[in-house]
Amino acid sequence: MAQISDDCFAFGGPMRPIDETAALIASKLSAVQEVEAVSLVLADGRFLARKMVAPLPLPPFTNSAVDGYAVRGADLPQTVKTAFAVAGRVQAGMAPDEPVLPGQTMRIFTGAPMPKGADTVFMQEDVSVDGSGRVILPPGLKTGANVRAMGEDVALGEGVLPAGHRLRPQDVALAAALGFIELQVKRRIRVAVFSTGDEIVAPGDLRGPAQLFDSNRFMLTAMLARLCCDVTDLGILMDDSRLIAEKLREAASSHDLILTSGGVSTGEADCVKAAVESAGTLVFWRVAIKPGRPVAMGVIDGIPLIGLPGNPVASFVTFAHIARPAILALVGARQQPPIPIAVRAGFSYSKKQGRREYVRANVHATADGSYEATKFPREGAGLLSSLVATDGLVELGEEIVHVEPGHTVNFLAYSSLL
Structure with missing residues (x-):
């Protein structure tokens, strides 16, 4: 201890x-x-003991972002539609056997590795197929379109989460994508x-x-x-x-x-x-x-x-x-003060200067598209129902002595305080 x-x-x-x-x-x-090691399924909410460093890039290989047809950037049609022969087919989870040669295209699916030579993908809904099985590609597409480059999400060796970070479901997903099966966390x-x-x-x-x-x-x-x-x-x-x-x-x-x-x-x-x-x-x-x-x-x-x-x-x-x-x-975590949301006050309130006060309130959308806080109708620090029936707390700083309807105030949702 x-x-x-x-x-x-x-x-x-x-x-x-x-x-x-x-x-x-x-x-x-x-x-x-x-420090203790926990499996990914038990990691949510725990605090990282050490910085998480990416052991591989994400994605780990260059792949197609859409279902479509892969081509060489040098072959992209510039002004008119052009017909291309289909040289093969690449599905997600399989490696392409052959490269894409000049004047060719290759059928490809989302997540599939890009074949050698290809660097651009046409979406299947943007192309047509003629009677001989050739694919008609329209002009105007830029080189590199619809392709996810290796490491564009996370680079190899990149520090993705700092020590002391409180793990969230999306953090656990990132750890899984990087191949971790357990994480080092503070006890x-x-x-x-x-x-x-x-x-x-x-x-x-x-x-x-x-x-x-x-x-x-x-x-x-x-x-x-x-x-x-x-x-x-x-x-x-x-x-x-x-x-x-x-x-x-x-x-x-x-x-x-x-x-x-x-x-x-x-x-x-x-x-x-x-x-x-x-x-x-x-x-x-x-x-x-x-x-x-x-x-x-x-x-x-x-x-x-x-x-x-x-x-x-x-x-x-x-x-x-x-x-x-x-x-x-x-626990050695980073201090994470709750972030207030600016809303419009829908109530009057007076307080002493030099003291921070928290007013229980609900927030609702108004006709003009803004958000307004309404105060719980009763006072008293013993009213448990006021915590149950409200959305959060309006935070009134030490310098504030009076609030009128229409004033801008800071609102803290209960979810940000836990």
């Missing part, structure tokens, strides 16, 4: 901007070094997750009249799974700072990251902050973000801890903007 020092963050001041916080966390966390990050609070119980357990079913733990576990983490579910811990401190020390001995939900605010029953200070070092606990201001960052025996708020919307938002960059740093 990667170890960090208790004072490596050296945070000062009461509250940090979100971008500065995420960048500082990512810069201080060391990536795990262990999965081991994350311990627990919720805190006497007011929550696990789904399926008996719920008291003043209790809620725990939802954050399941949401965070699902979000971690999308980042290919191995998750240890430590369940729900009661509001007892000594018990929580003990569990933190135990978790630090076998995990790369500890992720908690709840208990990081300033109330008397918010015990995570005190437990972190008892078991290790608390390096910050407030971030200039809404929802989600109470976020704790700590170090327990050299292992980072991130304490997220208990309100589910705040937990979701802070995971996306703080925990996710930390996990990418731990």
